[in-house]
Amino acid sequence: MWGGVFVDDKLIKEALSHFECGQLNTDLQNSYNTFINDKSIIKQIKKLIKQFFYRFTKSYKLSRSNTPKIIFFCPWFDNFTHFILEAYPRLYLITKIFREQNRDFIVVVPPKKREFLTESLYKSFINPIFETLDIKEKDRIYTNHTNILISPAFISLKNVYLPTHIKYNKSVSFESIQKIKQYFYDKDFVWEYQNIYISRKKANRRKVNNEKEVIDFLSNHGFIEIDMEDLSFKDRVNIMMRAKNIIGVDGTNLTSMIFMPKDSNIVGLRSYDMQEFNQFSASMFDLNFYCIVCDVDDEILNHNNEAWFFSNLRVDVKYLESKLIEYEII
Template sequence: MAPANALMLSHALVARLTVPIHFNPYHIYCLRNVHVTWDGAVFHNLRLFGPSIVHRRFRSRFQDTLLLRQWLGEKVRVTGTAIAVCHNQWSTENYYHWLIDSLPRLLALRSAYPGIKLLLPQVSDIHPVPEFITTSARLLGFPNQLPLNSQQILNAHSVVMPTLTATSLTQRPELVRQVQQELLAALGMEPTQPFRRIYAARAAGFLRNLRNEPEVEEWLRQEGFEKVYFEELSLLEQVRLMRETEVLLAVHGANMTNMLFLPSTSKVIEIHNKEYGDPCYLRLASCLELEFYICPCTGVDPRLGNQSDVVVDMTLLQAITNLALTKKSKCANFS
């Protein structure tokens, strides 16, 4: 699906955003006598199990002293029952990668291994597993959970690990929609008439900030947008807010995953680094059949690529937002 405002964008940007996606089969592995790190990397003796890491380039993270911790680190031993691992190095704390990468893996796992104990990532022994992880796993049928922190190594007789159901930063539409429907049903969310305009602001210290944010916020306030920090809300609070939202506007980032909970008539506007931004949220909107607008912006530091702060062209943002606000029906796809 192309952005709803594709005619306002360059042909080169639209082409980069709409590269076709191909899906490979996914699998469930049953592994015996293995060690597992808190972030989902699986070892047998000194051999790393490739499908347990995000990319081949991550292999260098799991060498040397980390391998020795299989014998020297704090062990958590599990025998007599299987443990499921459905996360990797990107989904330990990241809202997008947990909801969109890991939850479909839970659906794949559930039909074959209902009730299995689920390993969950815990950054440290001080901080708990993020609430959105524990809650969403429970809602999808996995209340039996085993937290593992970054100082521990799991030693398990039997580990069950579904692979990613789609390459990271892409999504299988049918599984994304199933995750959406099951979470909304489990939380008792009824259809609503959306009325709120939400600006998802990025918390201090995060990447991809708006260098001219005061100017942007002042104009959005005049247009009736509410500024929200999703990081301050529980999963239930985020879902409730999205069910009331007619327009979600955000800088490219994990907060945009909350479009998963928007009504089907809602619209999404992404402030997007035109040189480096990934189209994962356009793809997600396509899975959900949501009207999606791109506001291309300029990064202030090309060395940082997609992690750079950006400057918003106010004239362009106003034109795109006004188009989204005034359009009464879903826009035809441009392809």
């Protein structure tokens, strides 16, 4: 289950990525009710064991204190787009207010383990963002740990602050991203390329099946290929701050465009049913976002009968060339 925030046994929708999540709301509430009402001996013993060991952790001690606790992330925290544009601005704004008021606080942070280990996400973007806001390890409560013995299904907290949603709020988003750019900008960073193709070849889905053909074409027009997975967060920020044109598969792959200079160009290679998140993001940061609809290769539909989430693409290079000329990118 994804996880949520409950007050008086009722799910608080502010803890989700938006207020109406339909079936997810129901599933979360039902999961909580089942957990609370399950009186089987085995389940009760498991609860007691976990609660016993959890009491010896730093997180438990922090959870029982009267210091304000901030919950800022949604169930989709493991997606960079959701974290950087939804969770992070909330955390940025409330910590800014607390510090202006000289108030102490504790931050409830994403789990170290869910259906999978999330430590790689901490290294990739969560820890660098905590570093930006000076969120130290001693001031963090983890909702889950890699050790199952100290990972109860639910944790109880006192004096909790859950910031309201500011999704796609231009003023807050722009200010919070400027904070990251100022913190990580390195004037001595060596990077000479303004035209970038962002590859997904190391991903397990939503790849470009004829990527070599695409890269060969783009390299003849001054583009260089990069893999975001190979770069530190600081390097990603500095590269994007120096880029003018980026091309890649539409989605989280392109979210780092928010670090680009104003009036830069982003070209999203997409399926026919791709969602419009990046257009909203681009508009907030005064960027030019162009879509190129590609053929869907190896179509795989998700639970909502959508092709964009899993399916690979095949790019018509001649059509790509015509659109890049139209957009005055080449």
